[in-house]
Amino acid sequence: MIDLYYWPTPNGHKIPIMLEECGLEYQVHPINMLKGDQFKPKYLKLNPNNKIPTIVDRDGPGGKPFTVFESGAILIYLAEKTGKFMPKDPAGRSEVIQWTIFQVANVGPMFGQCGHFLRYAPKKIPYAIDRYKTETERLYRVMDKRLKTQPYLAGKKYSIADMATYPWVKIEWFHKIDIKKYPNVSKWRDRVAARPAVQRGVTLLDDVMKLGNPDKEAFKNLFTKQKSV
Numbered sequence: 001m002i003d004l005y006y007w008p009t010p011n012g013h014k015i016p017i018m019l020e021e022c023g024l025e026y027q028v029h030p031i032n033m034l035k036g037d038q039f040k041p042k043y044l045k046l047n048p049n050n051k052i053p054t055i056v057d058r059d060g061p062g063g064k065p066f067t068v069f070e071s072g073a074i075l076i077y078l079a080e081k082t083g084k085f086m087p088k089d090p091a092g093r094s095e096v097i098q099w100t101i102f103q104v105a106n107v108g109p110m111f112g113q114c115g116h117f118l119r120y121a122p123k124k125i126p127y128a129i130d131r132y133k134t135e136t137e138r139l140y141r142v143m144d145k146r147l148k149t150q151p152y153l154a155g156k157k158y159s160i161a162d163m164a165t166y167p168w169v170k171i172e173w174f175h176k177i178d179i180k181k182y183p184n185v186s187k188w189r190d191r192v193a194a195r196p197a198v199q200r201g202v203t204l205l206d207d208v209m210k211l212g213n214p215d216k217e218a219f220k221n222l223f224t225k226q227k228s229v
């Protein structure tokens, strides 16, 4: 049994997608980041970085409970635990890790900042909007080029790299991206979206939050409260 500490955001969605794909049993613990649950001492013991997602594998290495934070690390942990969605041969495994890290080190942070300055920043700062929008478009071009020759990000097979990236590309409208400019990304997105496990993963708790328009308390918890460390 996996305990999933979760809120329905792009980084959050990655993990129920993988749990659903693997058919693993899991229990959801909502961490309402709009209300500041991510800063509670009990949660900080699991995730010192006060962000979702986190898992606790009740049956971790040596049969003991094991905690994993950082979405990319969670996906790799679950792939290794189940032997699914990451090949065992060194080259195939490395391709999957490369494209998973491409997501967590580039797509997540840059798309995140793009959305922040486009939608949330109290002042419109043209320099910041331009910088992050330009970088977001560039990352779409990187993916589009890759997906011109490969059906999935890490190559021929669907993998955790696709699970990590899909939830961010699903909300291209939020970053004011015209998906028609990226036909290979668009086709890949349709392929991934058609998977029943993906559909279940991205709709988990989707009634508790709408993207955009945080109220005053949510804005404070998400963007101004930095007191956990």
Ligand SMILES: N[C@@H](CCC(=O)N[C@@H](CS)C(=O)NCC(=O)O)C(=O)O
Pocket: 009, 010, 011, 012, 033, 038, 050, 051, 052, 053, 069, 070, 071, 072, 104, 108, 221, 222
């Ligand atoms: N690098 C982290 C990023 C996680 C992340 O940014 N989570 C956001 C939601 S998408 C969060 O928990 N934000 C709450 C906060 O920063 O207080 C990962 O991939 O797990």
